[in-house]
Structures are given as structure tokens and as C-alpha cells.
Amino acid sequence: MSGRLHIPPPFQEREGRLYLDGLDLVEIASRYGTPVYVTSSGRIRENYRRIYSAFKERYDNFSVKYAVKANSNPHIISVLAEEGAGADVSNLNELLIAEKSGIPAKQILMSPNNLSREELAKASSRGVAINFDDIGQMEIISDSLPSLVSFRVNPGIGRGEFPGTVTAGPDAKFGIPEDHVIEAYRKAKDHGVRRFGIQMMTGSNVLDSGYFGAITSKLFDITRRISDHAGIDFEFVDIGGGFGVPYRPDEKALPIDVVAGEVSRGLKDKFASVGKPLPALFVEPGRYLVADSTVLLGRITNVKSYGKTFIGTDVGMNTLLRPALYGAYHPVSIANKLDHEAKITADVVGQICENTDRIALDRRLPDVEEGDILAVFNAGAYGFSMSNQFNGHGKPAEVLVSDGKDKLIRRRENIDDLLQTVVHD
Ligand SMILES: Cc1ncc(COP(=O)(O)O)c(C=O)c1O
Numbered sequence: 175m176s177g178r179l180h181i182p183p184p185f186q187e188r189e190g191r192l193y194l195d196g197l198d199l200v201e202i203a204s205r206y207g208t209p210v211y212v213t214s215s216g217r218i219r220e221n222y223r224r225i226y227s228a229f230k231e232r233y234d235n236f237s238v239k240y241a242v243k244a245n246s247n248p249h250i251i252s253v254l255a256e257e258g259a260g261a262d263v264s265n266l267n268e269l270l271i272a273e274k275s276g277i278p279a280k281q282i283l284m285s286p287n288n289l290s291r292e293e294l295a296k297a298s299s300r301g302v303a304i305n306f307d308d309i310g311q312m313e314i315i316s317d318s319l320p321s322l323v324s325f326r327v328n329p330g331i332g333r334g335e336f337p338g339t340v341t342a343g344p345d346a347k348f349g350i351p352e353d354h355v356i357e358a359y360r361k362a363k364d365h366g367v368r369r370f371g372i373q374m375m376t377g378s379n380v381l382d383s384g385y386f387g388a389i390t391s392k393l394f395d396i397t398r399r400i401s402d403h404a405g406i407d408f409e410f411v412d413i414g415g416g417f418g419v420p421y422r423p424d425e426k427a428l429p430i431d432v433v434a435g436e437v438s439r440g441l442k443d444k445f446a447s448v449g450k451p452l453p454a455l456f457v458e459p460g461r462y463l464v465a466d467s468t469v470l471l472g473r474i475t476n477v478k479s480y481g482k483t484f485i486g487t488d489v490g491m492n493t494l495l496r497p498a499l500y501g502a503y504h505p506v507s508i509a510n511k512l513d514h515e516a517k518i519t520a521d522v523v524g525q526i527c528e529n530t531d532r533i534a535l536d537r538r539l540p541d542v543e544e545g546d547i548l549a550v551f552n553a554g555a556y557g558f559s560m561s562n563q564f565n566g567h568g569k570p571a572e573v574l575v576s577d578g579k580d581k582l583i584r585r586r587e588n589i590d591d592l593l594q595t596v597v598h599d
Pocket of ligand 1: 241244262285375377378379414415416417458459460461462555
């Protein structure tokens with residue numbers, strides 16, 4: 175086996191170098207410096223259109239609410255706003271960023287988790303629908319509730335790529351357990367709310383196509399019980415995000431047509447069987463829309479080999495946290511040596527004073543030297559948005575590529591940015 179990486183679309187190999195949309199990414203790395211996240215707006219549009227049409231063809235009253243936490247750069251949200259996406263936001267700042275990026279409040283659903291009454295009230299006053307995570311969070315703003323209210327239900331089951339990305343089930347901090355959710359809707363009704371939705375978000379990066387139909391069916395059973403006992407109908411049913419993307423070479427893409435078919439058919443049949451009008455269907459993908467649109471480029475700064483080989487780079491857990499946080503896998507290669515045979519097995523590590531600062535473990539790579547360019551693929555979701563300033567590093571730059579042109583959409587942070595919020599005597 176050569177050990178050479180299959181370059182995932184939209185990226186390409188040309189004469190041993192990594193390209194995107196006709197642009198040489200090694201040249202991009204030298205022009206903008208490293209580390210730099212480089213995103214294809216074309217790929218985001220393709221991902222959006224694939225999931226949107228899969229559902230829309232089968233379920234007319236359907237919308238996509240982009241989970242802006244996956245990547246909240248306004249230039250990237252704007253691409254999705256142009257496609258017609260709404261937004262899933264988790265707090266007031268994400269809400270303001272989504273609005274600034276061109277998504278109107280009426281297309282935004284806010285799913286807060288333990289926010290203050292002040293923040294909740296401010297969000298409500300902007301006219302967004304709120305999907306409360308608990309009865310208490312609804313009650314603290316009972317005098318200023320939005321007209322459309324939903325609750326995040328914990329259906330008792332969850333699934334995710336890692337234990338840390340399972341967001342429902344007995345141990346989850348999110349949502350209201352099934353047997354308490356009727357009370358939530360009764361109380362909201364007592365506070366004068368007349369328009370309702372229901373939401374669940376049970377976990378992230380699920381590649382099992384059968385899972386989404388199964389949890390939707392479970393959610394429908396819960397809506398029935400609420401309708402019967404609280405006497406309400408639902409304007410929307412929101413099955414959350416969680417649509418997986420392949421990270422490892424042996425993983426297959428999620429067949430989104432199959433997922434959309436099972437979810438849509440299930441909802442249509444079940445609502446018809448009880449003689450109720452079909453509610454709107456929302457999904458909240460984050461990862462599915464942006465993960466594979468982006469490569470993170472870094473520079474090799476050192477190679478250390480006394481037994482085990484460590485490839486030192488300027489990309490670490492401060493730039494891309496997922497490997498250290500969950501043990502997540504990202505494909506890596508050397509952007510200026512794509513046609514070189516793999517000769518070494520190494521851990522790719524960063525500059526951070528933590529032994530967990532590893533981007534990739536035991537990877538087969540070509541011989542590398544200082545100055546080579548590292549490419550970390552599938553870095554568009556929870557990449558920049560989870561980056562941090564630990565060890566005095568500024569956050570990386572972001573570049574957007576559209577129709578063969580590159581544009582800086584966030585400059586790299588410098589020492590002044592690191593000190594900006596410090597109060598001087
Ligand atoms: C409420 C909510 N919706 C949507 C998402 C997006 O999940 P994903 O990126 O897996 O699609 C998340 C992620 O944590 C979430 O918390």
C-alpha cells in the first residue's frame with residue numbers, strides 16, 4: 175500500500191500539490207501565512223442544495239436552520255443565507271451574528287442552554303422563536319415570551335461519534351425528559367403561548383441512515399402524547415442536526431436521500447393516521463454543511479525522531495481542538511508532497527504545553543522537513559469556532575475561496591488582540 179491519501183473533494187491534486195478551485199493552496203499558505211483555514215463556498219452551496227432538495231422533494235413545508243456554532247464567520251453564514259437557510263443559534267451573540275449575516279429573525283430558532291433571564295428576554299424581544307431546554311428557562315421570562323415557543327425534548331435515546339457528542343439519553347445535560355415535557359407545554363399555555371413547536375437534538379456525526387427515521391418516529395409518539403394531554407397542535411417538528419460526514423478513509427457518506435425519505439414518510443404517514451395537519455419540518459445541520467468545505471493549512475516546524483517520530487507544526491489543539499477533545503480523526507497530508515510515497519509513521523503535534531496536543535496519531539506520511547505545508551482535511555465544522563488563545567497564541571486566519579478567487583475573511587490575531595481586553599492601570 176502506498177499510504178497516499180485519497181484527496182477528498184472539493185480539493186484536488188495537481189502535480190503533487192494541493193489545489194482548490196484552480197488555486198494552489200501551498201501558495202495560499204505562503205501568502206496568508208499559517209495556520210490558516212481555507213474554505214470553499216462552492217462546497218458549502220453543494221452541501222446545502224443536497225440536503226435541502228433531498229427533504230424538500232419529499233416534504234414541502236421544510237426548512238434548514240444552519241447550526242451557526244459549527245462555523246460562525248459571517249462570510250460563511252452569508253453563503254448559506256443566500257441559499258435560503260435559516261439559523262439555529264444557542265445564545266444572543268450567535269443570534270446577532272446570524273442576523274448581521276443576512277438571516278432574518280423569523281428564520282431563526284434559538285436553542286438556549288442555561289442562559290440568564292436578561293439574555294433570554296433580549297433574544298425574545300428580537301422576534302425569534304425560542305426552543306427552551308427546561309421549564310425553568312421558560313418561566314424566568316414568562317412575561318416576555320416569544321409568540322412561538324418550543325421545547326427541546328430528551329427522547330431518552332441518543333447517538334454520536336464520541337461519548338462527548340451524544341446529547342440525549344439518561345446522562346445528557348440537554349432537554350426535558352419525555353415524562354416532564356407535557357407539563358412544560360401546559361405551563362407555556364398557561365402563560366398565554368398559543369403557537370408551538372417541538373425539537374430534539376440527540377447527537378452529532380451520525381452516519382447510520384436508519385437512525386434519523388427511528389428517532390423521528392419516537393418524536394412523533396411524544397407529540398401525540400403532548401397533543402392529547404395538553405390540547406395543543408404543533409406548527410413545527412425539528413429533528414435537530416447530527417447528520418454525519420465521513421472523516422476516516424473507510425467511512426461512507428450518509429445517504430441523505432434515504433434519510434429524508436424515511437423521516438418524511440414517517441411523519442406524513444403518522445400525522446395522516448391521526449387526522450392532524452402536517453407541521454413544518456426543520457433540520458439543524460452544522461457539520462453536514464461546512465465540515466468538508468475546509469482544509470486547515472499549517473507549516474512543519476520540526477521533525478523529532480528518537481524512536482517515535484513527532485512532526486512538529488504550527489497547528490495544534492489551540493487551532494483545531496477536536497482531536498484533543500474527543501480523540502477525533504482528521505485526514506492529514508503534506509500539501510506540497512502529495513505525490514511522495516509514505517515513508518514514515520508519525521504523530522502530528524503542535525506547539526502547546528499539553529501532551530494531548532496531537533492533531534493526528536500514527537499516520538503514514540512522506541519524509542517531511544521544516545517548511546513543508548500540512549493539510550488537515552474536514553476542518554470546517556467546530557474547527558475555527560472551537561479555536562482558542564491558550565499559550566498566548568492568536569487565533570488563525572480564515573480565507574474563503576469562491577469561483578476561483580481567494581479572500582481573507584478573518585485576519586490572524588496578533589499580540590495586540592491578545593492584550594486587547596486587559597485593563598491597564
Ligand atoms: C441544538 C443543536 N442543533 C444543531 C446542532 C448541530 O449539530 P451537527 O453539527 O452535528 O449537525 C447542535 C450541535 O451541537 C445543537 O446543539
